[in-house]
Amino acid sequence: AQSVTQLDSQVPVFEEAPVELRCNYSSSVSVYLFWYVQYPNQGLQLLLKYLSGSTLVKGINGFEAEFNKSQTSFHLRKPSVHISDTAEYFCASGTGRRALTFGSGTRLQVQP
Amino acid sequence: EAQVTQNPRYLITVTGKKLTVTCSQNMNHEYMSWYRQDPGLGLRQIYYSMNVEVTDKGDVPEGYKVSRKEKRNFPLILESPSPNQTSLYFCASSGPTGLWTGELFFGEGSRLTVL
Secondary structure, X not given: OOEEEXXXXXXXXXXXXXXXXXXXXXXXXXXXXXXXXXXXXXXEEEEEEEOOOOOEEEOHHHXXXXXXXXXXXXXXXXXXXXXXXXXXXXXXXXXXXXXXXXXXXXXXXXXX | OOOEEEEOOEEEEOXXXXXXXXXXXXXXXXXXXXXXXXXXXXXXXXXXXXXXOEXXXXXOOOOOEEOOOOOOEOOEEEXXXXXHHOEEEEEEEEXXXXXXXXXXXXXXXXXXEEO
């Protein structure tokens, strides 16, 4: 069975500082990995995905993530955050059968 | 505009009173799914549907029913709601079969409170 662990439930950070949101996954088979973002009172939207190929993937709004198979991690990074990045971020894994397993979420709080 | 529409967005009800949360998508997607979101637990899949008349259980199906009579609609039915079904519910859809990109399109959510 798959599982996704997001190690931090909340991450406070000042505006223009870098940020890393951590995600570890476990799976006995090859996985696809995703980061979704949920802005207040909205549904989730896809931020970026890793299906295969280059382990560094770039997404919308300047976010990127690196797939590390040996460490079973898929951490999300941004070199300089903005107030508008305040949201909840979910890491998810899938095996291609259209069922995603989500982590518990990390609330990013960007302070001025 | 491509979208997934859920109704109602907010609902307060009482234990045992049947209710239906509707979901409709205008993208001609074959795959649709229901998730519930609870603090500290992330999103958990309730039911999903690969196509019309094809539905299957997700991780937490107890207390819920679904139907898929038309491609665009995928209602979630709570026959006898209980307080432990108080949650934020999301409907999601995904594009054609074949290469799956993992992108789910989510509705804005339906916040349900069962007293």
